[in-house]
Amino acid sequence: MERILVSACLLGRPVRYDGAAKRVNDEIVERWRAEGRLVSFCPEVSGGLPVPRPPAEIVGGDGSAVLDGTATVRTDSGDDVTGAFLRGARLALEAARGAGARIAILKEGSPSCGTIRVYDGRFAGTLVPGHGVTTALLERAGIRVFNEDQIEAAAACLKELETPSP
Numbered sequence: 001m002e003r004i005l006v007s008a009c010l011l012g013r014p015v016r017y018d019g020a021a022k023r024v025n026d027e028i029v030e031r032w033r034a035e036g037r038l039v040s041f042c043p044e045v046s047g048g049l050p051v052p053r054p055p056a057e058i059v060g061g062d063g064s065a066v067l068d069g070t071a072t073v074r075t076d077s078g079d080d081v082t083g084a085f086l087r088g089a090r091l092a093l094e095a096a097r098g099a100g101a102r103i104a105i106l107k108e109g110s111p112s113c114g115t116i117r118v119y120d121g122r123f124a125g126t127l128v129p130g131h132g133v134t135t136a137l138l139e140r141a142g143i144r145v146f147n148e149d150q151i152e153a154a155a156a157c158l159k160e161l162e163t164p165s166p
């Protein structure tokens, strides 16, 4: 059975920087949960950051640039938390591989989990195209990453992966 790595906050875990969750109410996700497919994971908490924690944004690029060492992740007071974000991304990849997950559903906009948009590093609420650090690492490892608005696309991908090739 295919398993799916999911941002813990989307599954109702109160692990966001502000101590809240962002639970997604979706019947496909509920079915997957009942089937035991979901692997709940929060890269920032696993990377060693507390709850609550200061908000952080990627400065100088997106998650791919962080992996390449050309951008950093900083809190709103300028502290460099890049190491924790990289550690969390590596642990997320280990968790996905350990579970055999080839699909992930991650929270859009997060500096770890963003799939198509991240904040621009100025703490002004401006989103720009780009990946979070964990998303970038998972995608480099060949894992298909979707966001919470793409659950039907994730379901189609899952079906494809579970269809035996002729």
Ligand code: SF4
Residues within 6 Å of the ligand: 007, 008, 009, 010, 015, 016, 017, 041, 042, 043, 044, 045, 107, 110, 112, 113
């Ligand atoms: S790091 Fe990802 S899973 Fe953790 S709170 Fe942020 S968006 Fe949710």
